[in-house]
Amino acid sequence: MAGARLPEQVLDEAISWRVVLLSGEVSADQQQQWQAWLARSALHLKAWRALENLDGPFSRLQTEDRRELAMQTLDGTERKDKVDRQRRRLIQGLLVAGMAGPALLGWRQFNGSFGLPADLATRVGQRQRTTLADGSLLWLNTDSAVDIDAGSQALFLRRGEIYLDVAREQGVATLSTGEWLLGGAGSAMLVHQRPGYLYLRVMKGQVSAQGPAGSTRFEAGTEWALAGASVSPVDEPFFDSAGWLDGALVAQGMPLPRFVAELGRYRTGWLHCDRRLSEQRVSGVFQLDDAEGVLTSLARSLPVRVRYITPLWVELTPA
Amino acid sequence: MAQPPSGGADLSVDALYRDHQSWLITWLWRRLGSRDEAQDVAQDTFMKILQRPVSLEEIREPRSWLATIAGRLVVDQARRRRLEQVYQESLQLLPEATVPGPEEHWLILEALHAIDAMLAGLKPRVRTAFLLSRLEGLSYQKIAERMDMSVSSIEKYMAIAIRHCYLTQQDAG
Numbered sequence: 001m002a003g004a005r006l007p008e009q010v011l012d013e014a015i016s017w018r019v020v021l022l023s024g025e026v027s028a029d030q031q032q033q034w035q036a037w038l039a040r041s042a043l044h045l046k047a048w049r050a051l052e053n054l055d056g057p058f059s060r061l062q063t064e065d066r067r068e069l070a071m072q073t074l075d076g077t078e079r080k081d082k083v084d085r086q087r088r089r090l091i092q093g094l095l096v097a098g099m100a101g102p103a104l105l106g107w108r109q110f111n112g113s114f115g116l117p118a119d120l121a122t123r124v125g126q127r128q129r130t131t132l133a134d135g136s137l138l139w140l141n142t143d144s145a146v147d148i149d150a151g152s153q154a155l156f157l158r159r160g161e162i163y164l165d166v167a168r169e170q171g172v173a174t175l176s177t178g179e180w181l182l183g184g185a186g187s188a189m190l191v192h193q194r195p196g197y198l199y200l201r202v203m204k205g206q207v208s209a210q211g212p213a214g215s216t217r218f219e220a221g222t223e224w225a226l227a228g229a230s231v232s233p234v235d236e237p238f239f240d241s242a243g244w245l246d247g248a249l250v251a252q253g254m255p256l257p258r259f260v261a262e263l264g265r266y267r268t269g270w271l272h273c274d275r276r277l278s279e280q281r282v283s284g285v286f287q288l289d290d291a292e293g294v295l296t297s298l299a300r301s302l303p304v305r306v307r308y309i310t311p312l313w314v315e316l317t318p319a
Numbered sequence: 320m321a322q323p324p325s326g327g328a329d330l331s332v333d334a335l336y337r338d339h340q341s342w343l344i345t346w347l348w349r350r351l352g353s354r355d356e357a358q359d360v361a362q363d364t365f366m367k368i369l370q371r372p373v374s375l376e377e378i379r380e381p382r383s384w385l386a387t388i389a390g391r392l393v394v395d396q397a398r399r400r401r402l403e404q405v406y407q408e409s410l411q412l413l414p415e416a417t418v419p420g421p422e423e424h425w426l427i428l429e430a431l432h433a434i435d436a437m438l439a440g441l442k443p444r445v446r447t448a449f450l451l452s453r454l455e456g457l458s459y460q461k462i463a464e465r466m467d468m469s470v471s472s473i474e475k476y477m478a479i480a481i482r483h484c485y486l487t488q489q490d491a492g
Contacts, residue, residue: 024458057433076405
């Protein structure tokens, strides 16, 4: 937008005319007066053009489908803003009232995912390794968060995926997910909060579990999907769910959509796979720290085209 | 693109870059929590300065000036991400036949971002009234009915929104 700011009075007049002309009901009389105003000065014309130019981005959204999509999106960002503001105000209110401690603690126990920072958290693409006070080993995978009760070494999984290797001697660390309580000295487990269920893989020893299905034990080498009281074995021979501990996505004949969903966890943004590609299979060991590089190599080895719609948003389509 | 800075100014941008670039990266790093992102935004900040001829002699506090530009870019980026996220969610609601093709997404997003940036800071009701007019093409009478307000209020809102858009465009320059 080049040009100096318009004189205030000219801007005022131009805006008034703009408001009249956009009303949807303009009389012939008003039309004439507006034309006369335009003709009166070059500055008037310049002001009018400047206001008209503001409509540029709207002109690209004029078909009915696009209008609806645009309205939903712009309306949605507004609602998101509002929710954010309310949340901020709520926290401020609690702090002012001196209630933050107990109130937020209650919340935390309630759903564990309130706006407070977790004790341990990783961002998208990050992994983190920690040794707990009892000697147990804890890994956090990408975009994961855990709260730790320092006294009892009780962990609470807020989101994402962890690997917990409970110390053999004095290991007391347990993992709670809200529904399940998992533990067992000398055991090692991989736990991932997936959409719709909790994924558990026992890497060594025996994991004892208490949950909606009662008390039970899971043996080393088994993989489970826990959803409510339902406990069912997981059979995904095409994918090594522990690969991330070595920084790798390990696939053998993995369906492409599943592979893409998995890879998407390690990069910021959105990664979509066209449904026409659902028959494609992927095999290999891929570096998680270079998700963009993995996409490039996919395009080389499969009939797949990688399209960057924005830097964050990637679509895989048939080549 | 604006014209490249003249010889003297060029030297100053050089100096600015030399003296403050690593400070700016650290400043952004602390805010964004990511070194890569901080480097990207710092780069964009200097690009922005190069594209916009300013008389650098007038800038007394180069660091606070740089921080202002960089801060604006960070906010802009955050808005863009949130917009993309909501756009993704909106797409899920569309019947499949009407989902835009991959090439079109980018054009739509650019237009939406331009509108979103232009309207930033408007009161929600003003924003809604303006969108109903410019996007849906409704008359003030219809908007007034839909929002349960008087036509004269809608006229006032429109004037506020148009002025706001004009001023944000000027500032974004």
